[in-house]
Amino acid sequence: MKKRVLVITDGLVHPSLRARSDLKRLLLGMDRLECVHSGSIEALKTLPGGGFDALAVYLHRQSVSDLALDALEAFVRGGGGLFALHSASASFKIRDRWFDLLGGRFVAHGRVGPFALRRVTRGIFGGIDAFTLHDELYFHEYDRSNTVHFVADTEKGPEPQVWTRVFGEGRVCYFAPGHRAATIRHPAAGQVLKRGLYWVCRIDEEAGE
Numbered sequence: 001m002k003k004r005v006l007v008i009t010d011g012l013v014h015p016s017l018r019a020r021s022d023l024k025r026l027l028l029g030m031d032r033l034e035c036v037h038s039g040s041i042e043a044l045k046t047l048p049g050g051g052f053d054a055l056a057v058y059l060h061r062q063s064v065s066d067l068a069l070d071a072l073e074a075f076v077r078g079g080g081g082l083f084a085l086h087s088a089s090a091s092f093k094i095r096d097r098w099f100d101l102l103g104g105r106f107v108a109h110g111r112v113g114p115f116a117l118r119r120v121t122r123g124i125f126g127g128i129d130a131f132t133l134h135d136e137l138y139f140h141e142y143d144r145s146n147t148v149h150f151v152a153d154t155e156k157g158p159e160p161q162v163w164t165r166v167f168g169e170g171r172v173c174y175f176a177p178g179h180r181a182a183t184i185r186h187p188a189a190g191q192v193l194k195r196g197l198y199w200v201c202r203i204d205e206e207a208g209e
Contacts, residue, residue, distance in 0.1 A: 005033050005053065009037070009057075011059045030194055044064070060091055064092050072101070079170050082167070084173070089104050102174060103142060109139065115152045118130045135180050162196070173200050
């Protein structure tokens with residue numbers, strides 16, 4: 001049975017129309033998912049009772065209503081999945097509840113340029129070797145209880161770029177790159193996105209992995 005995922009792509013700059021299109025194409029290739037797309041953050045209110053297994057957010061918004069955030073928090077705490085990309089960590093920055101859910105808050109980024117993602121754990125991303133992206137390198141304030149899977153090595157030390165965490169009974173995965181649409185089309189990045197989404201949807205459990 002396919003897992004039902006609500007996909008919200010919203011914002012003026014992040015993500016670009018090309019990136020939204022490339023993400024939709026990537027999701028269409030994941031035959032174990034049924035995706036429902038929305039361009040409104042208020043679609044979060046449909047999560048409880050909507051038959052969804054997970055939420056994927058690729059957006060940049062400064063505000064979210066209390067009702068929408070309440071619905072999201074209850075959904076994940078009750079066992080739903082959350083997969084967030086790139087500027088999701090720069091959204092709702094004054095809302096500590098969002099930080100607690102996601103496990104990180106955007107602090108800064110440099111110019112677009114090449115950087116390598118180095119895998120530091122096995123687990124769900126085992127077998128995906130280091131790969132290089134041409135993108136924004138995000139720096140975060142993040143919860144040290146996160147399980148960090150990929151880092152970018154910087155002058156200040158390793159900077160987490162992909163992490164997972166548990167929130168209540170639910171699963172959360174965050175993927176920091178994604179300023180450029182080319183990142184979504186990158187084969188290794190696509191594998192990380194697929195495995196992260198499958199993990200938050202608990203497809204790994206059904207496969208006995």
